Amino acid sequence: MANFDYKITSPAAPAVQRNWWVYAVIIAVCVANFLPYLWMVMTGFMDRSVAASSTPNWLFWPTLDAFRYLIFEKGIMWNFMNSLIVSLASTLFSVTIGMFCAYALARYDFAGRDDVSFWVLTNRMMPPVAVLLPIFVTFQNFGLLDTLFGLILLYTAMQLPFVVWMLTGYFRDIPRRYEESAMVDGDTWVQAFRKVTLPLMMPSITATAIFVMILSWNEFAFATFLTSTSAKTMPPAIMAYSIGANIEWNVLGAAVVLITAPLILFVLIMQRQLISGLSQGMVKK
CATH class of the missing domain: 1.10.3720.10 (MetI-like)
Known part of the structure; x- marks a missing residue:
């Protein structure tokens, strides 16, 4: 008697489609919305002269002078x-x-x-x-x-x-x-x-x-x-x-x-x- 080996194969899983452009748009929107607030937060830790500069300064020495002014003087x-x-x-x-x-x-x-x-x-x-x-x-x-x-x-x-x-x-x-x-x-x-x-x-x-x-x-x-x-x-x-x-x-x-x-x-x-x-x-x- 012939032996028959039956092999049960599961259907192939559907390929996962990754829409990379969706993530790119989401990241771009998040960055565009977060950057103004990030810059304002950084400005709060700047010195008065650095904050008033016409050119953006991403590298600066942080200070708490503005917070001390608001809390203790104002x-x-x-x-x-x-x-x-x-x-x-x-x-x-x-x-x-x-x-x-x-x-x-x-x-x-x-x-x-x-x-x-x-x-x-x-x-x-x-x-x-x-x-x-x-x-x-x-x-x-x-x-x-x-x-x-x-x-x-x-x-x-x-x-x-x-x-x-x-x-x-x-x-x-x-x-x-x-x-x-x-x-x-x-x-x-x-x-x-x-x-x-x-x-x-x-x-x-x-x-x-x-x-x-x-x-x-x-x-x-x-x-x-x-x-x-x-x-x-x-x-x-x-x-x-x-x-x-x-x-x-x-x-x-x-x-x-x-x-x-x-x-x-x-x-x-x-x-x-x-x-x-x-x-x-x-x-x-």
Whole structure:
């Protein structure tokens, strides 16, 4: 009897096509966007004469004179603390309040729900300059000008539409039967929300809080017109170093480092939570 050897061969794997030009374009775009910021950071560590030179100097002896000038002579850390307090407080209040508003829009069917959702979204579309004068007059009448409480109150109201718009869709992706099962077991609505819904929503809430923190930290228009000295935040404080005939470029570069470095570090630390929160809605429960 003849012996037949059968050899099972797997189908050839498709060749991996590497589009090198895509990587080249991405690298070129990243370099083009990063180089101006890199040059500004380097300028912050330059001497005044080197920074004011008409020819670029890539090799120089770094110095901290500009940072010492901003911190010890100009007291910019006071503005830094104002930005930190206002950003953290407004983020906490807007995310907490907006979370329950988004939950109500996602879970309860009431008359005018779609109209409320659309009204919340249109509030975010309105440019800040359109309501700058009325808000200034209101703050002046209530004694809120140049106060941290006034900025926190305003930023909370400004960021609420964004929070509600972001979280409503995430709440709708979580099946209602999860909460109903918890309530069948004897939990109240608050306990079901705290034990079931809130843990599932934490990545999305964290991602939304990161965006709100960034928006509050970088807000410029209202911080410029509603503050003068005691409550001035970093964006309007830095503007003073970028206007005028004699701009000290090393001081401006140091100010750019002080306002952007904490935010970049914050995003790098929270990037895992940010990616997890943004991708949560892509997975259907």
